[in-house]
Amino acid sequence: MTGRVRVAFTLVVLAFADACSGDPGETRAALHEPPFVAFDGGGSSFLPVARTLDQHCGTIDCHGQVGRNLRLYGSFGMRLAETDTPGCPTDVTAAEAEADYWTVVGLEPEMTATVYAERGGRPERLTVVQKARGAQAHKGGTVFPKGSDGDACLVSFFSGAVDAPSCNNSQRQNGEIPVPLCTPKPGSSP
């Protein structure tokens, strides 16, 4: 290789390297996720949604287990803390609500951001909504028919304003839930 060719080759390599090493902050599209903020009671805005998902989707034989891509943690399924067990503690913990939040917004971040930016407009573009409504192949079938309390709960989240009453209505009420047979393990979540 002559000196001139060697210089040209080096310049080409450097040019390619420079093209691939841009500042990710400048080139990546900013993602606007639905709000995940602390609200009264020390929980999160997602907690009512997490409770609904826990009961309807997050059982151990569905999304509350390691085999599912849409991983949900909660009382009805897999726990986030190693010291906790299904059913004990009896509620979704704050940490689990946060983990579930990231599961849901991380499924389709771009589309989630788009729907959120449009204040929840056309949420049926989201796979999680399609699956829940039974509009897309789903082993669990139709979990939240369009317009149901569960559907309103889930869809409201993507608008940025969780419809807590619908979330609560979609959950089994205290009287319907048997007293859990659980003895908390030492160090388990309160």
Place this chain on the structure above:
Amino acid sequence: MTSRPLLVVLCLPSLIAIACADPVHDAAVEALGGEQPGVRKGPDHRPGQPCLTCHGGEGPASFQMAFGGTVYAHASGDAPVQDATVIVADAKGRTFQTTTNCAGNFWVPAKAFEPVFPATAAVMASGFSAAMTSIINRDGSCSSCHTAEQTQSSPGRVWIYPAGKDATPAHCVQMGDE
């Protein structure tokens, strides 16, 4: 018939068999291991194992179950509870009741009960009762979730007695007992 068409005819069934095989299911069946020594295939076998792996319609067992499991005295230990009443209820409010045998095993025949999920279940024995706090969304094998140890992913066995209450010893007739 020349040798090439003959070869195709001979290979075709094998290719179809390979195409139809489900390696995930096959692995799940294999993971169950062999029968316990002295226990013949039948109602008393494989307590604590996920029944529908074999009895769920994909084989190898021909008898199909909608639900199947084992009731134990306590969360840990292997003492089964015989004659426990098991009730399963589906989303339409229909129920099916059955009783555990000497191994603690119970099952709901698929022909007798076709549940609409979600379903739930309760167990009763000797004046004690336990109801599921969760719901069953699709898996009729109790032991898929109710494993021998309480973990992040399992509430432990299906168990019913409080500490201090022991199960009445049950004895299944085994090979060689007759």
